[in-house]
Amino acid sequence: MIDMILETLQTGTGFWNPLTWIVAFVIIFLIVFIFRGMGNKSYKKGTGQTQAFLSGNKEYEKHQMHVQSSNLYWGWTESLKWVIDMLKKMHTGNVSDYVLWFIVVMGLLLLSVGLI
Amino acid sequence: MNIIDMLLAHAPALIIAIPLLGAFLTPLISRVSDKGRNIFAIIILGITALFVFYLASDVLANGPITYVFGSTAETVQSSTVIRILFEIDALSIFMAIIGIILAFVAVLYSYAFMEKNTGLDKYYTLLLLMTTGMLGMMLTGDMFNFFVFLEITSIASAALVAFWTNKSKAVEAGFKYIVISTVGALFVLFAIALLYGQYDALNMAKIAQNLGLSGFTFLDKIALVLLIAALAMKGGLAPMHMWLPDAYGRAPASISLLLVGATQASLYGLFRIVFTVYGDVISLPTVSIGWILVLLGIITMLIGVVMAIIQTEFKRLIAYSAVAELGYMALAIGTGLTIVANADPTITLQTAPFAMKAIIGGLFHVINDALDVGLLFLVAGAVYYATKETSLNRLGGLARNMKYTTVFFIIGLLAVSGLPPFNGFASKLLIYESTYQLNPILSIVAILSSILLLAIFVKVLHAVFLGPALPKFESVREVPKSMLVAMAIIAGIIIIFGLFPNLVVSNLIEPAANALVNNNSYLQWLTGGI
């Protein structure tokens, strides 16, 4: 029974065993932890070291500093603007267009499967 | 003991009949007590779940089961099969397990989530009806019956999507969904009529047998195209996926969870048609159906992730990532189909073993996607319940108030983006490796979409749960226990599946994949050799 539970998943050319992975993860974590312990110990809480430095500007209130979701991945959306604009144009939200897409796909399938 | 044995012998019918009975008893019980009605719905689905699990053990041990309504299997083995019958093989029962888990969790979650709403007797009636339709689609062995259950599911779920009628967007989403479903279902019916007109049968096994005997006529091709297009639309494959973000995003969270199951039931129908009903002739068209599925899958994944990144609504974002996840299934099953349905006799399942792995990966991903995306929907619902806020731009810092929900979100995040050691990784690894052997570009696109999914959900994690505490959310409390339990059930299954993937694959997925590939076992009962 235990053997069956712990069996390795064969993926054709490779394998996947989560328990092995977890053991490896723990070992690597311990090694990293040891290395971390050997680092510089001069960090002090509550001093100027821990304060944010915003090019000399005054720090905002904590709750004003939350980065909103639409500000994340700004570069990605900007550089792929043409793709995203194209896709946005496709998603009209108009139910006639939804049916139109269905008819178009059906027509293409009909041409490719039915007639060739 | 005798009564229990008798009931177990009728498990296939009872799986459909008990939720149906529950659906019509709900309005009566709701006159007595509201709380009683909620608990009643939970109990009904619990009993159904017991029957599903019993039937699963039976089917997996003894092979396909045929249940004929109003008669016995022997009487319909003559030349004309006109009775409605359920045929349950490993694949159907695998789907039914997914369906009943989702339905049970949804009804458990609704207990607290929908508490403050009015008209809940209708909500529970429709929820049970939708479960009935979903399970019926998965278990039926009759084409017309499939259409009927498809429509039952569509009607119930469209009404549930529009349940919050005071929100104009929800009503619109419901309307779009019912229009799309009806048009799709009418084409399914048209295809069924084409098949019926030629082969004088509505039974899937009978049609498959006759198709194999008579070759592949032009009308068969048209019927195949109509079925693929309509079921792919109901299954949310791009570019016909646009109803999906609307419906998933606007429905109550518990219904979004159930809609995942309904969508996958449609995908199941697609696979069943392509592999089983058309199993003998699917290799005949010049254009490979497998490659069409692969192409649809690739487009679906890319459109899903790109659109998900720019979303600002929490549930709409998850809905787009659900679209991307559906692409993985189409990709994997399509990869398998290119080999299974190959006109070249040198390329078979034996010479190309990756095809079987692709199908296993695809089917494993079906259950993983249902759990992962479902968990994320429940978390989104919990956030909405606690804050009454859906926009990602106005949320933040909730990890301080909602610790358990945050943990569940992180589990869902890691699982859906396919990070080890969660279940999403195991199925995606199977998909990557097998699609790589068909064409490396496919697996590159699949990995890319996975990375983007991780990026998307890390963004959500930051925007919703991390960051400084916002003053407007100071009074936010953790959601009620029944919602936490519902999320914990799914999270628990995710972790078990993640830690012991081979247990699931060898006991549940491989029989299902074999049932999908060999349509002979599905046709066996016709000749009496059960």
Next chain:
Amino acid sequence: MKGMSTIVKTIANISFPIITIYGLYIIAHGHLTPGGGFQGGAIVASGLALIAVAHGSSWIESKIKEHDLSLFESLGALAFIGLAFFGIIFGGVFFSNFLVDTSMLFGNIPVGGAADINTGGTLPLMNFAVGLKVIVGLFAIVLVMALATHKKEDSS
């Protein structure tokens, strides 16, 4: 919505029983002639809709509540499912027609082109159940829609 003129009301009152009896006939003979629960139910419901149009939906609302209609709708559905469940108990299979070839109600077997009404087993009973559900269900739909449009007119 107000009712229509006295002429319309009177004609509707006269034709309503005829329509209802015709619908009930269709339901009762569902197993012999074209028709059945749904068709007959739709006919009866259309008669009820005629009354609703002639007398106005607010008049109907004062007589019947939509809430009570849903009770009968559930009862119809339950009777249908219940008959199917009785199939397991008496006939061994879900939906089994356990009444056929018994001396009980509707138990006769038809002979050569001359079926009498006492045939069909559970089918007539299921027709009655469906008929009840359809009459009440369709009427409830008509009523709810009439009330919905009528409330809109009030508010605007």
Next chain:
Amino acid sequence: MIANIPYLAVAGLIIIGLYTILFKKNLIKMVIGITILESGVNLFLITLGYRLGSIAPIFTGNSEDALMSYPVPQALTLTSIVIGVAVLALMLSLIIHIYRHHGSLHVSKIGGDDQ
């Protein structure tokens, strides 16, 4: 040729139905289009079951060996009609709600969220 006329009618109904769904801007008209499409499919089913010169499949009052059309497609059509009624009722009630929210039935009123 005369036997093909029902199939031409089916094609005509389906095309008219799809045209209405795709190009009419009023939601009620779209619903009418869906109903027409449904009628086309139902007519197709009924036509499949007809045999030339056959009578309606009624047992009472007919001899047992009379040529009857197939009853199964008629049962299927009936089921499809019942489902159609449910769908129609649901669509119309959703339209009532949409009208309450927007005061209009134009299809562009129900826009998407991605624009």
